[in-house]
Amino acid sequence: MNLANKITIARILLIPIFILLFPIYPEWLVKNNAIIHHIDLFGIYYAAAVFLLASVTDKLDGYIARKYSQITNLGKLLDPLADKLLISTALILMVSQQLxxxxxxxxxxxxxxxxxxxxxxxxxxxxxxxxxxxxxxxxxxxxxxxxxxxxxxxxxxxxxxxxxxxxxxxxxxxxxxxxxxxxxxxxxxxxxxxx
Known part of the structure; x- marks a missing residue:
């Protein structure tokens, strides 16, 4: 697997981290867990940072694929899929918080x-x-x-x-x-x- 595809897969793997950092936890868990309480207060900013990092990798994998002739059928499949998963996940979570x-x-x-x-x-x-x-x-x-x-x-x-x-x-x-x-x-x- 080439570098461009590895970066694309890394973008997909950042999506669960984005979800975990999003402050969507129930109140009882926020009150009883210090980490979840911290995420409830500041997680949205961490989630935004992860979202931006994942978004930047979209440009990076495309650049590497073109520059080093690493365009593959797997990359053509995974790259748009990663974009859609990232954007859709963010939108659904934002709706859940009425943003x-x-x-x-x-x-x-x-x-x-x-x-x-x-x-x-x-x-x-x-x-x-x-x-x-x-x-x-x-x-x-x-x-x-x-x-x-x-x-x-x-x-x-x-x-x-x-x-x-x-x-x-x-x-x-x-x-x-x-x-x-x-x-x-x-x-x-x-x-x-x-x-």
């Missing part, structure tokens, strides 16, 4: 499922569909928005009373929906011709 609306998380996750379905159909037809620039931009916005929400609008709350974290989340939502539409529009005919 974002359920419909926002649903729309973003639904888009990812639809695009993944299209890629599976394309792969069955031996068509390789690459991510476009809008897909990459929406991923960057998703990471920034999720990080800002996890950090409770830091550092923006020291500058303005406007909830910049929520503004970023809606911007990420719009970009996510648009990139999904653009992806379907650009690839629909190719898939239809091959069906």
């Amino acid at each position: 974002i609306y359920t419909w926002v998380a649903f729309a973003i996750i639904a888009r990812e499922i639809i695009i993944t379905g299209i890629r599976i159909v394309a792969a069955s037809q031996k068509i390789a569909l690459q991510a476009d620039r809008f897909g990459k931009i929406k991923m960057v916005f998703q990471v920034i928005a999720i990080s800002a929400v996890l950090l409770n609008n830091l550092p923006f709350r020291y500058i303005t009373e406007i909830r910049i974290d929520q503004v970023l989340m809606y911007a990420a939502l719009i970009l996510t929906i648009y990139s999904g539409y653009n992806y379907i529009k650009n690839n629909y005919r190719m898939l239809k011709l091959e069906s």
Whole structure:
């Protein structure tokens, strides 16, 4: 297994750590366990740090794969899967703590499922569909928005009373929906011709 794929797997393995650090523990456990109590107070910041670290590895594994010609079928499968697992996990946990609306998380996750379905159909037809620039931009916005929400609008709350974290989340939502539409529009005919 090459270095790029090892980094991708490391990103997947960071997801359970992200979950464990997220303050979602029941009150009785928070009161009776010092570690869980600490996580309840500060875990969201640790979780944000792990989320950011995992997100950075997304750029790193892609860079290494391209630079050292380590692009493999396993990497093509694992890389987008790791991204979707990380983003979806963060969104679901944020909904559980009422940090974002359920419909926002649903729309973003639904888009990812639809695009993944299209890629599976394309792969069955031996068509390789690459991510476009809008897909990459929406991923960057998703990471920034999720990080800002996890950090409770830091550092923006020291500058303005406007909830910049929520503004970023809606911007990420719009970009996510648009990139999904653009992806379907650009690839629909190719898939239809091959069906």
